[in-house]
Amino acid sequence: QQQVKQSPQSLIVQKGGISIINCAYENTAFDYFPWYQQFPGKGPALLIAIRPDVSEKKEGRFTISFNKSAKQFSLHIMDSQPGDSATYFCAASYGQNFVFGPGTRLSVLP
């Protein structure tokens, strides 16, 4: 119940394409869903986050889509760039519980 599943494990996209990463959870108590971006050898950095009272949040080229009934949320990266190549983690939290997905390694080809 505390798990967050994430797919795909790795993703290769051409420059200018759309990158889509999906996450799913079981525990309906989760009320905050952030995405983190991590470059090799660095700590993760908060990219964008959403709460379940909205179905979509957009910040620049990054969009979170949230489906409360399906208990799924996804990250869309529009016009993907080589500089977006990194590992992306979804997470879910409520109260003192904070759970990370296993991560998706994104490679954007020039």
Add this chain to the structure above:
Amino acid sequence: DGGITQSPKYLFRKEGQNVTLSCEQNLNHDAMYWYRQDPGQGLRLIYYSQIVNDFQKGDIAEGYSVSREKKESFPLTVTSAQKNPTAFYLCASSIMMSTDTQYFGPGTRLTVL
């Protein structure tokens, strides 16, 4: 600049030795965390602390110890009891344990020789 610092960036240890990783934050955050990350893997919680002089075990606390004597500092000791300590260690903090966003330090890569 506000943020989280971890030192050293790279650390080498011989088998059987204890080693302490430093984590300092000047964000005035109450909660602090330690995670372990193995190659190609997600983050696994080792220990967390909600307030000074209090800390709790996470999912993989065996072979590790922590202290929280000051609000801004949360050092992690990797003891000789940790069977496979080679990993990337990440420290994080948040305003309070019940708030949502965790901010991460740059990490320490520990290699056991």
